[in-house]
Amino acid sequence: MTTVDTFTTGDVPALRRELLEWLRDGRGLRFHARMSTKAGTMMGRPELDGHPGMMRAWAEMLCEQEARTLANATLYFVTAEMTEIVRTAAADMPAFPPDADDFPMPAGMIVYETPLVEYERAELAAVMIDGRMAYDPTDGREEIGVTACTWGPFDMAGDWKHGGVWMSFYRNRAEILAKTIDDRTREGLRAEHARLVPDNEYGIQFAGTxxxxxxxxxxxxxAETDQPGYTSFWAKHVLATLLLMQQPLVYERPEPIRRGLRRQLERAGYPTGDIRIVDARPRRYEPGEEGPSPEAEQAGADDVEDSGRKLSVRFPVRGFWRNQWYPSREVHRPKWIAPHWRGPEAAPIVHPERVRVLRHHPDQEAPHAQTHA
Incomplete structure (x- = not known):
């Protein structure tokens, strides 16, 4: 994957504003109308794939859906360290049908410091500028890095009885610019797109209880589409993020929008809510800042076995997914038990080693030796 500049927490409100402006000034409609070649299939009329009227109707729906989502979205930013944890955890997490309670807010926008999903695909899907391909087509492949996602309520014009969710996925425009052929194409891309460029979407219907x-x-x-080329796989990674946010070893904290940017957003009529930062570590307090109380720190430092027995050594625990039953919702959901240290910080560290032994079971017939001439 080409190395490009990444986003920071302070970029998130501006990224939303840019996308709303992109949708409102017509650029979003032009883009989606060009890209919606499979609109007929999405509307249940595959024979109309590629029809200009169907492509435009689908593009209008996409723009309206995304504008509503962005206007009401709670903003999230996931640090690079936390993103790597999500990627590792999602690799072992089974895909599952989500419901509304799996999303912390009805609408959200989540931006990752580093790509959440990376994969390669045929370069035929590359962005076109003035009828010209934006990438050098010599290798026939393009690298994709999914770095942001939005979600919002969606019911397929009332066809989904129990409702559903629509997720839109974005890539960093800088990633595309890094592979552009010439300055003309590069400038056209900057003019035609915000810093987040839509790549694909995923709609999922909620099943009734x-x-x-x-x-x-x-x-x-x-389960059949649990691989990088499918948007359901991307959605699984976002769901893994949301599930991990509920875990006690993941830290979520609010950060207000900078004063100058907040005033700009207020004057333009854009939302000004706080950004939610998702991190693998607690907030680092600068000298002079007020941190957590000594009582809170001590409460988090105590480490006792479930039986109440005090641990006398310190050892690593591997992360794993547990299929947890939630009685209030009457559903099973994967719950990530994060890798962590058990035992007091000052205790001796032990590294348990596992040795797997392959042996012949006495009830089985012994394998026959084979002789080769």
């Missing part, structure tokens, strides 16, 4: 057959069918489809 009593629709076991519907859940099983959706679960089977998700």
């Amino acid at each position: 009593d629709d076991e057959a519907g859940k099983a069918k959706l679960q089977e489809r998700l």
Whole structure:
């Protein structure tokens, strides 16, 4: 993956504003109308794929949906260290059909400091500027880094009885600029797109709590598409992020928008809510800042076994997913048990080693030796 400048926490409100302006001034409609070649299939009329009227209708729906989502979105920023934890955790997390309670807010925009998902695809899907391909087509492949996502309520014009969610995925424009052919193409790309460029979307229908057959069918489809080329795989990584945010070893904290930017947003009529930072570490306090109380620090430092027995050594615990039952929602959800240290900080460290032994079971027939001439 080409190395490009990454986003910071302070970029997130401006990124939302840029996308809203991109949608409102017509650039978003032009882009989506060009890219919606499979709109007929999405509307249940595959024979109309590529039809200009269908492409425009689908593009209008996308723009309206995304404008609503962005206007009401709670903003999140995931640090690079936390993103790596999400990627590692999602690799072992089984795909599952989400429901509304799996999302902390009805609408959200989440930006990752480093790409959440990376993969390669045929370069035929590359961005076009003035009829020219934006990339050097010599290798026939393009590298994609999904670095942001939005989600919002969606019910397919009332066809989804229990509702659903629409997720839009974005890549960093700088990633595309790094591979552009010439200055003319590069300037055209800057003019035509915000710093976040839409790459693909994913809509998922919620199954009712009593629709076991519907859940099983959706679960089977998700398992079949659990690989990087599918947007359901990207959605699984976002869901892994949201599930990890509920874990006690993941730190979420608000950060207000800078005063100057807040005033600009207020004058332009854009939202000015705080940014939620998702990190693997607690906030670092600068000298003079007020941090947590000594009592809170001590409460977090105590480490006792479930049985109440005090630990006398310190050892690493590997991370794993547990299929946790939530009685209030009557659903099972993967719960990430993060890798962590157990035991007092001052205790001796031990590294348990596991040795797997392959042996012949006495109830099985012994394998026959084979002789080769």
